Structures are given as structure tokens and as C-alpha cells.
Amino acid sequence: MTSLDGMLAGRNPDDLDRMERRELISAYLDDELPAHEARQITLWLDENPEALKEVEHIRRTWDLLDHYEDEPVPDGFAQRVFAAVGLRRGAAEPAGRVIQMAWYRKPQTWAAAAAVLLVAVGLLFTMKDDTPSTTTPPAQASVVTVIDDVPEDVLVYLDDITDLDDERLDTLIALGGDDLGS
Amino acid sequence: MADADQVLMRRLQAGDDSAFEELVHKFTGLVLSLARRYLGSRYSGVEDVAQKVFIRVYKARMAYEPRAKVKTWLYAIAVNACLNEIRHLRAEKNRRVSGFTAVFGDGDGAGANPALEDPKSFAPTGGLEGDEVAIRVRAAVDLLPEQQRLALVLSKFHHCSYEEVAQAMSTTVPAVKSLLTRARENLRRRLRALVDADIETSATKTEGNS
Numbered sequence: 549m550t551s552l553d554g555m556l557a558g559r560n561p562d563d564l565d566r567m568e569r570r571e572l573i574s575a576y577l578d579d580e581l582p583a584h585e586a587r588q589i590t591l592w593l594d595e596n597p598e599a600l601k602e603v604e605h606i607r608r609t610w611d612l613l614d615h616y617e618d619e620p621v622p623d624g625f626a627q628r629v630f631a632a633v634g635l636r637r638g639a640a641e642p643a644g645r646v647i648q649m650a651w652y653r654k655p656q657t658w659a660a661a662a663a664v665l666l667v668a669v670g671l672l673f674t675m676k677d678d679t680p681s682t683t684t685p686p687a688q689a690s691v692v693t694v695i696d697d698v699p700e701d702v703l704v705y706l707d708d709i710t711d712l713d714d715e716r717l718d719t720l721i722a723l724g725g726d727d728l729g730s
Numbered sequence: 731m732a733d734a735d736q737v738l739m740r741r742l743q744a745g746d747d748s749a750f751e752e753l754v755h756k757f758t759g760l761v762l763s764l765a766r767r768y769l770g771s772r773y774s775g776v777e778d779v780a781q782k783v784f785i786r787v788y789k790a791r792m793a794y795e796p797r798a799k800v801k802t803w804l805y806a807i808a809v810n811a812c813l814n815e816i817r818h819l820r821a822e823k824n825r826r827v828s829g830f831t832a833v834f835g836d837g838d839g840a841g842a843n844p845a846l847e848d849p850k851s852f853a854p855t856g857g858l859e860g861d862e863v864a865i866r867v868r869a870a871v872d873l874l875p876e877q878q879r880l881a882l883v884l885s886k887f888h889h890c891s892y893e894e895v896a897q898a899m900s901t902t903v904p905a906v907k908s909l910l911t912r913a914r915e916n917l918r919r920r921l922r923a924l925v926d927a928d929i930e931t932s933a934t935k936t937e938g939n940s
Binding site: 574575578580604605606608609610613616617618619622626629630 | 747750751754755758759762763766767771777780781784785788789863864867868871882885886887891892907908910911914915917918921922924925928929
């Protein structure tokens, strides 16, 4: 281990202040000292029974942590994770709480919105073709066209009220004039 | 040459969701263990936090770079998830909800279980039952300040080097060294009676055998 090279930097552990010595011992116990410094500490402890006793106390404290045992993984944990990220679509409802992504974070939400928008735009364009134009005023129907669309009995009536002979009426129709009835 | 975990991550980045399933099965124990010991043995939201870690792994899979160990990257995500949870609980601090006290205890020893400090609370010769030792040890760890507790959990229970602990905690090696030193001192103070009893029991056995 070289992450703590030079902790001693040539000094004797007795020359260190209390905190430095504690940190040195902690790194020694964690096997984080370079080999030559670890050997130096071992020799120093052999010559200092009080320091050795203290280090032994620290080591046993750390060993007590072995009593802090782990707990088993809860049943179904992995399945709940897969459901949360959408890897098990259609699977049976898992036991326990599933952490779901917020709706606005799901790509499916935005894909669905885009699809709806496309359909709406498509419908809009389709409806536009069928809608009669309201901007252009209806073309002035020619007399010929109007007369063509008028039922026969109405034509007879027009004939009567205008008191026009057939020849004159036909001429008027051909010219598209507006003298009818005048 | 890529290790097995890095190969899994490459497969996941390439769109192979079965690689994510393998990752979850492989690292669930590790993530739950870290979350459980960091957030406190009594905290009820550990599984939710662990779930968030894996959701984050899946969402951030393209951000993983092969030069980092997968485990170290995972630790960093887990630590961040736990820190977010702690920040959330801290926001409710004044209400003294049970979740907060489960994670933070009552401070650095103040108001802690007096049995931890009382050397008369157990028989020095017979020692405590195993479960009672475990309870006291868990309580002592739960009472550590959160940064010391995290460094301890990563170093002791996950066998991380100082360098790996520093990466997971986004800090420096000297800072890790300092945290672990202080964690040892705090634990030694809280568990002194247990250790003294353990030493005395060992000494008695040695004398009996000689």
C-alpha cells in the first residue's frame, strides 16, 4: 500500500503527536502502510508494551464489529427493481412497494403524446380539404346556371310573370342578362 | 483487459437488459448491506433506498466509463442515494420522527443507551450472550457521526482500501484516514466495557489452560 507513504517520514512513532500516532496505528491495523513503515511500527510495538496494549485494545474493538451480522436479502427484491425500470412488463404484481419513475420521466409518456399530436395534425389537414371556402364570395351565378337549376314549374311561373315570349326569354337566358322581370 | 463486471456493463450499455438482471443479482447484497449499516440498523426505508440505487444504475448506465471499477462506481451511487435520504430526514429533524433518530441517534454519544457506557451492566467473567453483544455493537455503530460510520462500513464490512473509500465518498485518502481513526476512538469509548470483558475472559481462559 502506498497511499500513505511517508507518514513517519523518518521519525520515531514516539515523536508524533497523539493524533498523528493514532492515525498511524489505524493505518497500520488496516494494512495501509508501506511495508517498511509497517515493519518499523511492529518493531516499535515490540519495544513498547503500553503502546502494544493500546493497539491490542483498538484491534479487539474493531473485531467486535464482526458481531454486526448482515441480514438476508428480502424476497422479491430483484423483481421489484426490474418492475421499477420496466423490465418485467405484464408480470404479476410484486409484493412490497415498487418505486416508480415519475410519469414525466417515462419515455413512453412522451412517445404517446407525440403520437396523439401527429394524429391530431393529420385530422386537421384532412378536415381542411372538406371545408368549403368561406373567404371567396359565391360567384355570381349566371342566369343560365340559375335558370338551369330552377324546376320546370318555376320556369313557367317566371314566364308568366315576366310576360316575355319564349324567344325573348331564350335570348335573355343565352345572354345571361338581368332584365328578367324588369 | 476488462473484468467480468465491466463486461456486464458493456453489455448493458449495448442494450442487453439481461446484463442488468445479472448486475442486480450480483450486487443486491452489497448495496443492501451498505445502506443498512450506513442508514442505521433500525431504519425502515433501507429497501426503498437500495431500489433507488439500482434504478439510478439503470438510468445512468451510459455514463459509466470502463476505466473505473464497477463496484467503486456502484458504491458512489449508493453513497449518494443514502446521503439524499439523510438530507431528506434532516429536513424533518425538528419533528424528531423515528426515522431520523434511527439514523442519527441522539448525537455523538449524548443521551445514548447508558448500558453502553456502564461497565457494571454485565458480568465480566461470563460475558454477554452473543445477541446482546450484537445489539450493543449495532447501537455503537448507529451512534457514530454519519461520515465516520460510512468510512467504517466501507472499510470494515466491504473491505475497501483507503483509496476506494475515498473514491466512494468523493474525498481524499488523508480524510478517510482521519475518519477511520476517529471512528475507532468513538467505538473504543462506547465498547470499552465489552472489550475489557473480552480481554479478561481471554486471560482467564489462558490461566486455566496453563
